[in-house]
Amino acid sequence: MDLDLARQLAIQNDTKILLAVIDGLGGLPHPETARSELEAADTPHLDRLAAESACGLTIPVAHGVTPGSGPGHLALFGYDPLRYTVGRGVLEALGIDFDLQPEDVAARGNFCTLDQQGRIIDRRAGRIATEQTAALCDELRTIELSGAQLFVEPVREHRFVVVLRGDGLSDQLAETDPQREGVPPLEAKALSPEGEATAELVREFVSAARKRLEGRQPANGLMLRGFAKQPQMPCFPEVFSLRAGAIAAYPMYRGLAKLAGMTVLETGSTFEEEIATLQAHWDAFDFLFLHYKAADAAGEDGDFERKMAALEAFDKSLPALQELGADVLMIAGDHSTPALVAGHSWHPVPFLLSSKLSRADDCDAFNERACLRGGFGTFPAVEVMPLAMAHAGRFAKYGA
Amino acid sequence: MDLDLARQLAIQNDTKILLAVIDGLGGLPHPETARSELEAADTPHLDRLAAESACGLTIPVAHGVTPGSGPGHLALFGYDPLRYTVGRGVLEALGIDFDLQPEDVAARGNFCTLDQQGRIIDRRAGRIATEQTAALCDELRTIELSGAQLFVEPVREHRFVVVLRGDGLSDQLAETDPQREGVPPLEAKALSPEGEATAELVREFVSAARKRLEGRQPANGLMLRGFAKQPQMPCFPEVFSLRAGAIAAYPMYRGLAKLAGMTVLETGSTFEEEIATLQAHWDAFDFLFLHYKAADAAGEDGDFERKMAALEAFDKSLPALQELGADVLMIAGDHSTPALVAGHSWHPVPFLLSSKLSRADDCDAFNERACLRGGFGTFPAVEVMPLAMAHAGRFAKYGA
Numbered sequence: 001m002d003l004d005l006a007r008q009l010a011i012q013n014d015t016k017i018l019l020a021v022i023d024g025l026g027g028l029p030h031p032e033t034a035r036s037e038l039e040a041a042d043t044p045h046l047d048r049l050a051a052e053s054a055c056g057l058t059i060p061v062a063h064g065v066t067p068g069s070g071p072g073h074l075a076l077f078g079y080d081p082l083r084y085t086v087g088r089g090v091l092e093a094l095g096i097d098f099d100l101q102p103e104d105v106a107a108r109g110n111f112c113t114l115d116q117q118g119r120i121i122d123r124r125a126g127r128i129a130t131e132q133t134a135a136l137c138d139e140l141r142t143i144e145l146s147g148a149q150l151f152v153e154p155v156r157e158h159r160f161v162v163v164l165r166g167d168g169l170s171d172q173l174a175e176t177d178p179q180r181e182g183v184p185p186l187e188a189k190a191l192s193p194e195g196e197a198t199a200e201l202v203r204e205f206v207s208a209a210r211k212r213l214e215g216r217q218p219a220n221g222l223m224l225r226g227f228a229k230q231p232q233m234p235c236f237p238e239v240f241s242l243r244a245g246a247i248a249a250y251p252m253y254r255g256l257a258k259l260a261g262m263t264v265l266e267t268g269s270t271f272e273e274e275i276a277t278l279q280a281h282w283d284a285f286d287f288l289f290l291h292y293k294a295a296d297a298a299g300e301d302g303d304f305e306r307k308m309a310a311l312e313a314f315d316k317s318l319p320a321l322q323e324l325g326a327d328v329l330m331i332a333g334d335h336s337t338p339a340l341v342a343g344h345s346w347h348p349v350p351f352l353l354s355s356k357l358s359r360a361d362d363c364d365a366f367n368e369r370a371c372l373r374g375g376f377g378t379f380p381a382v383e384v385m386p387l388a389m390a391h392a393g394r395f396a397k398y399g400a
Numbered sequence: 401m402d403l404d405l406a407r408q409l410a411i412q413n414d415t416k417i418l419l420a421v422i423d424g425l426g427g428l429p430h431p432e433t434a435r436s437e438l439e440a441a442d443t444p445h446l447d448r449l450a451a452e453s454a455c456g457l458t459i460p461v462a463h464g465v466t467p468g469s470g471p472g473h474l475a476l477f478g479y480d481p482l483r484y485t486v487g488r489g490v491l492e493a494l495g496i497d498f499d500l501q502p503e504d505v506a507a508r509g510n511f512c513t514l515d516q517q518g519r520i521i522d523r524r525a526g527r528i529a530t531e532q533t534a535a536l537c538d539e540l541r542t543i544e545l546s547g548a549q550l551f552v553e554p555v556r557e558h559r560f561v562v563v564l565r566g567d568g569l570s571d572q573l574a575e576t577d578p579q580r581e582g583v584p585p586l587e588a589k590a591l592s593p594e595g596e597a598t599a600e601l602v603r604e605f606v607s608a609a610r611k612r613l614e615g616r617q618p619a620n621g622l623m624l625r626g627f628a629k630q631p632q633m634p635c636f637p638e639v640f641s642l643r644a645g646a647i648a649a650y651p652m653y654r655g656l657a658k659l660a661g662m663t664v665l666e667t668g669s670t671f672e673e674e675i676a677t678l679q680a681h682w683d684a685f686d687f688l689f690l691h692y693k694a695a696d697a698a699g700e701d702g703d704f705e706r707k708m709a710a711l712e713a714f715d716k717s718l719p720a721l722q723e724l725g726a727d728v729l730m731i732a733g734d735h736s737t738p739a740l741v742a743g744h745s746w747h748p749v750p751f752l753l754s755s756k757l758s759r760a761d762d763c764d765a766f767n768e769r770a771c772l773r774g775g776f777g778t779f780p781a782v783e784v785m786p787l788a789m790a791h792a793g794r795f796a797k798y799g800a
Contacts, residue, residue: 001464005482009465357428357738357740357741357747359429359436359747360434361772362773375772377777386462386464386465388464390463390465390466390746391464395464395465396466397468397744398468398471398481399468399470399485400469400486
């Protein structure tokens with residue numbers, strides 16, 4: 001649905017909507033058992049809720065398109081992921097609660113190990129500890145650039161964020177990460193004439209940084225990618241007339257919610273802490289987004305058993321979510337992360353919506369196969385929010 | 401499908417298409433029985449026909465969007481309801497067979513009761529009888545406006561239609577109905593500069609009307625809303641190369657068919673009379689639209705049992721429709737009107753298409769759950785006409 005139509009239809013009432021996102025939810029059948037992670041896992045609460053709810057499968061972006069975390073979440077928030085694109089640098093910056101300004105250019109940085117000829121021999125600098133990265137960032141932050149303010153902030157392990165602030169900056173820059181070892185990092189280059197001045201600033205920064213890092217081990221080099229400015233996006237709470245809160249232990253998902261204009265709540269690093277945060281803030285919001293990371297992490301590692309366990313752990317927490325008594329409770333995924341793929345995939349993602357106004361269907365369990373019998377069918381993830389609004393009685397009638 | 405493509409593909413032959421629209425067809429499960437109105441109703445003819453036909457569910461406008469009667473019908477006629485929008489005033493005017501001209505501005509009027517301070521105390525003037533409204537319209541019709549011709553026509557109970565005819569009129573006017581009691585009707589105001597002159601005419605009319613109504617009880621005031629001109633719409637008979645007739649007992653549905661350029665046939669107020677009209681005019685048309693209102697009316701009243709009865713009454717008439725021998729017989733709904741909601745809803749609507757060229761599917765009954773197993777799946781209502789044309793052999797091959 002076009003967000004202008006959503007804005008036009010949205011009305012306020014006292015209902016509550018809970019969107020629980022199991023990251024990387026969808027899977028693929030294990031070659032030996034022909035059962036997917038969800039089918040093999042023991043998830044009695046999810047299965048029972050699915051039998052009582054309206055189910056289906058979401059297509060995150062388009063048929064055959066494997067989404068990154070950005071598009072997968074934006075679609076669930078109602079944004080057409082082909083229209084609203086978020087650069088990696090922006091995601092990383094927002095994810096560490098960096099106060100990004102509209103004209104800032106952000107990039108994701110990786111420390112790496114270079115040999116004496118300046119060729120990359122480890123693209124992750126041995127995954128150095130976050131504390132080491134923080135110390136290196138302290139050092140690099142003191143570099144002075146001609147005509148732009150510089151921020152260098154640690155993320156996790158070897159990862160950091162570089163932000164340039166100044167007049168007339170552009171994100172039309174190619175990455176300096178060659179995406180392989182045995183060659184030197186690439187020189188920063190503009191992708192269009194308007195990127196030239198910013199490319200020069202980045203070359204200036206990289207050159208100074210290389211001098212500061214010289215002789216250090218293992219992090220004696222750096223690579224930058226995902227140069228990006230904040231996209232211009234409609235504000236979720238304004239479009240849907242919802243007081244919207246977001247709860248996510250991982251930085252990137254907090255960043256996505258912040259980009260959409262949601263209130264990002266302080267929480268801990270475990271799902272139990274996330275749920276405690278949810279309970280504590282339940283009354284203050286109309287809509288809450290709750291993010292569960294463990295399923296994706298296990299899928300990314302190609303660990304079928306651990307992904308099963310992650311799904312079972314979520315299932316154990318489901319009664320606590322149900323007890324909150326949301327008028328619309330949705331269990332969704334941003335994309336599939338089948339252990340068989342050991343990465344994101346394009347496969348449609350199981351979806352469940354529980355409300356008083358859910359229509360009965362023949363889906364009696366929460367997995368890829370059963371959800372094919374769901375009443376929503378296989379539909380675009382971008383329609384999740386319109387369906388949530390309708391089931392919450394928050395959309396007015398269209399036309400006379 | 402874009403109507404330009406439909407126009408390009410349409411060819412003529414001697415087949416006949418019957419589109420029977422059960423208004424408000426779709427429902428929701430009864431909380432006690434978990435069966436919807438269609439599932440609970442005894443509809444042997446519909447079930448048998450569904451088993452022999454290709455079925456599915458239509459999405460009237462978009463996921464989560466509850467349509468008014470206008471968008472719901474326009475979609476079934478092949479018009480994108482987000483592109484072609486019909487204002488309330490136009491619908492009401494067409495529905496009483498008013499001969500609306502392209503530049504006319506129409507508004508829906510309500511008589512109301514005002515207290516001595518001019519504040520609304522009954523927004524429907526006690527739902528006065530249609531005859532009383534007709535007499536009041538006779539009176540108001542004699543008001544003379546400077547620079548525009550005035551029409552005031554009764555609809556039903558306290559409802560009437562005002563039409564202004566003249567040069568340079570605009571429908572850019574805000575409603576004068578404050579949508580609540582205890583306050584006076586609003587003054588007519590333009591929504592844009594081009595609406596100023598028309599707003600002045602409306603204020604002139606309202607002022608004169610107030611004087612004529614003064615002292616009358618209960619209808620001593622009036623409110624106007626839905627100021628609208630006719631939308632510019634392609635002509636259905638021309639787009640699809642079909643001689644198209646419409647049979648509807650209720651004014652609004654006749655109005656919608658007229659807007660699409662169909663020939664609206666005189667008929668009686670009962671479904672039996674509608675069917676008699678259908679039989680009498682069968683030979684003269686290639687396409688006939690037949691409207692059945694009772695299911696929606698019962699759903700709007702939240703009366704599950706009466707909606708069941710209305711569906712059963714339709715079922716009893718189905719053999720008479722089948723006997724006509726249409727090459728393509730469709731049973732569709734403009735939207736869902738679940739008794740549980742006591743109003744329109746966004747839920748997809750059962751759909752059935754019977755023809756020699758229907759492909760078999762696993763749908764063995766005509767209800768929301770069974771139609772999920774239908775061969776058409778869940779699809780936009782705007783595709784109903786293209787499917788009808790194809791099954792009637794009235795669409796040429798696309799491309800060499």
